[in-house]
Amino acid sequence: MKRRPYTGTDYQRALNIADLERIARRRLPNFVFEYLQGGADDERTLRRNREVFDDYLFEPRTLTRVGPRELSTTLLGQRHALPLVIGPTGYNGMLTRHGDIKLATAASGANIPFVLSNVATTSLEDIAAVEGLNAWMQIYFYRDRDYVRKLVDRCQTAGYETLVVTTDSAIYGNREWDLRNFRKPMQPTLRNLAHLLTRPRWIADVLIPDGMPAFKNLGDLLPPGKQSVQGASAVIGQQLDPTLNWDDIAWLRDRWPGKLIVKGILSPDEAAQAATLGVDAVVLSNHGGRQLDHARSPFEVLPEAKARVGQRCQLFIDSGFRRGTEVVKALALGADAVWLGRTTLYGLAAGGQAGVEHALEILQGEIDRTIGLLGVDRIADLDASALVNSRRG
Ligand SMILES: Cc1cc2nc3c(=O)[nH]c(=O)nc-3n(C[C@H](O)[C@H](O)[C@H](O)COP(=O)(O)O)c2cc1C
Numbered sequence: 023m024k025r026r027p028y029t030g031t032d033y034q035r036a037l038n039i040a041d042l043e044r045i046a047r048r049r050l051p052n053f054v055f056e057y058l059q060g061g062a063d064d065e066r067t068l069r070r071n072r073e074v075f076d077d078y079l080f081e082p083r084t085l086t087r088v089g090p091r092e093l094s095t096t097l098l099g100q101r102h103a104l105p106l107v108i109g110p111t112g113y114n115g116m117l118t119r120h121g122d123i124k125l126a127t128a129a130s131g132a133n134i135p136f137v138l139s140n141v142a143t144t145s146l147e148d149i150a151a152v153e154g155l156n157a158w159m160q161i162y163f164y165r166d167r168d169y170v171r172k173l174v175d176r177c178q179t180a181g182y183e184t185l186v187v188t189t190d191s192a193i194y195g196n197r198e199w200d201l202r203n204f205r206k207p208m209q210p211t212l213r214n215l216a217h218l219l220t221r222p223r224w225i226a227d228v229l230i231p232d233g234m235p236a237f238k239n240l241g242d243l244l245p246p247g248k249q250s251v252q253g254a255s256a257v258i259g260q261q262l263d264p265t266l267n268w269d270d271i272a273w274l275r276d277r278w279p280g281k282l283i284v285k286g287i288l289s290p291d292e293a294a295q296a297a298t299l300g301v302d303a304v305v306l307s308n309h310g311g312r313q314l315d316h317a318r319s320p321f322e323v324l325p326e327a328k329a330r331v332g333q334r335c336q337l338f339i340d341s342g343f344r345r346g347t348e349v350v351k352a353l354a355l356g357a358d359a360v361w362l363g364r365t366t367l368y369g370l371a372a373g374g375q376a377g378v379e380h381a382l383e384i385l386q387g388e389i390d391r392t393i394g395l396l397g398v399d400r401i402a403d404l405d406a407s408a409l410v411n412s413r414r415g
Contacts, residue, residue, distance in 0.1 A: 028045075032045075033045055033376065034373070036380060036384070038344075038345070038384060039345065039368060039369075039381060039385075042368040042372045042381055042384075043368045045373075046058070046117075046367070046368045047059075050117065050221065050224060050371050051214065052203065053200075053211075053217075054116050054117065055371075056199040056203055057113070057116070057197075057199070058117065058371070059199075059364070060198075060200065061195075061197070061310070061315070062197055062312055062313055062315040064315055066316055067308055067311040067315050067316060068311030068312075070311070070319050071308070071342025072342050072344070074321045074342070075321060075351060077322070077412060077413055078355075078411055080347075080351075080396060081407075081408065081409065083396065083397030085397075086397035088394050089399045090399065091390045092399060092402075093393075095359065095401060097358060097359055098184060098303060100156060102133055102359075103132060103133035103134060104134050104385075104386055104389070105349070105357075105359040105401055106132075106349070106359060106360055106382070106385065107134060107137060107360070107361045107362070108136045108362050108366050109137050109305075109340055110137040110142075110188070111139055112139040112140070112142060113141060114142065114143060114144075115143030115144070116228065117370050118227055118228065119227050119228055119232070121143065121144075121370055122138060122149060123144055123148065124375035125370055125375075126138070126155050126157065127152055128366075128369075128375050128378035129156075130154045132379070132386075134382070135157070135184075136149070136152075136156070136158070137157075137158040137186055138159050139160050140159075140161050140239060141240070142237070143236060144238055145239060146180055146238075146239050150181050156184075158182065158186055159177045159182045160285070161187055161188075163263050164243060164263055165262075166243055166261060169242065171277075172242075174274070178278075178280075184281040185280065185281070185282055187271065187274060187283070187285065189271075189285065189287065190285075190288075190307065190313050190314070191262065192262055192263055192264045192266040195313035195314065207255035209252060234251045236249070236254070237254050240254060240257075268295065271284060271301065272299055275299055281303070282300075282301050283303040284301050285304075285305035285307055285338075286308075286309060286313075287304050287306055287327075288306065288318055290323060290329070290331075293306070293331050293337070294330040303335050303336035303337065303338055303358070304331065304336075304337055305338040305339065305361060306327055306338070306339045307341050307361070308320060309341070310340070310341050310342070310363045311341065319342065320340065321339065321342070324337070324355045324356060324357060325406075328355065336358040337357055337358055338357060338360070338361055339359075339361070340360060343362065344365055346388020346392050349385065350396070354409050355406060356406075362381075366381050
């Protein structure tokens, strides 16, 4: 029998994240969708991120008198409704107008944290003003360390309590779809401009009000004359600093009084070292397969990283999570929360803020049902006894 998923563009009809992904594809211009979707080189790591979840299977307990499920959890000392975080993604304003605000507002409504990217199209002050939001700020270490110092101070002034340093992008990954789609940074090819004409809703939403969105937190990193998106993209590339090392993390730990998270770790050794340095949390991540192709998936690293880090700091994870079952597997292996990248961006592109809310509701429902079927009613009670390693048997 032929099985046909939903083929329209109404986000409310989406039953799962894959439906939202298909709707996003139908609503976005090619070059925008491929920017969102693409990975590095041959996209082997991107694919692997979806396959690794098969390494573990559930072994449910069926007679445990399951009650109403409790999904709330404590992340860096604050209570949140779900073990989820909307992670940092740059240039969200290209998916829909005011994309960061829409994501942040949905996160606030769901009572989960939102992380603003360093290369966001909304100012960190505007995100700090979103009612009821636990906002975290992601930074890169650029060659211009004076800019980094000022940015850190700016975060403190704006009231941020949590900084995230991304460590896996000190050299820009080879994303060939972006190279094919753009003649120069942010200048789509003629073929893509022609495709753009099939997306009048996107043009009316994004392009007509403000033109191509601009980076709002790069300030004086951009020399005069380079403030446009095209100019800025070239500068960011030159500013990424491959000399990034533990001294930088130690410097920031010393300078930043709030919580500090290191994102982009794949080596259990590095996870342990971060904990030793007094970092509050590590995010196991391969940047959604956008940086080093053939890299391991964080889900494979998780058991060993957890063993090394123990309770010294919290352990977060991202890259490839699209289903509540997958989130529950990570929690059972010791992750404190799963960060969402494309998952909530599909919702954003498919239906704006309401689309993000829909994505979060889908995941919440899936997590709730999964733990119930496993015979557990609190996520705090999940542990590795819920899983068997299907490779080892
Ligand atoms: C479009 C896009 C932009 C991203 N921009 C950033 C960024 O600015 N900073 C950052 O630390 N990570 C960035 N990431 C990586 C995400 O935070 C996250 O690690 C990744 O998306 C997780 O993989 P997943 O999307 O498959 O779940 C980006 C990812 C995507 C898809």
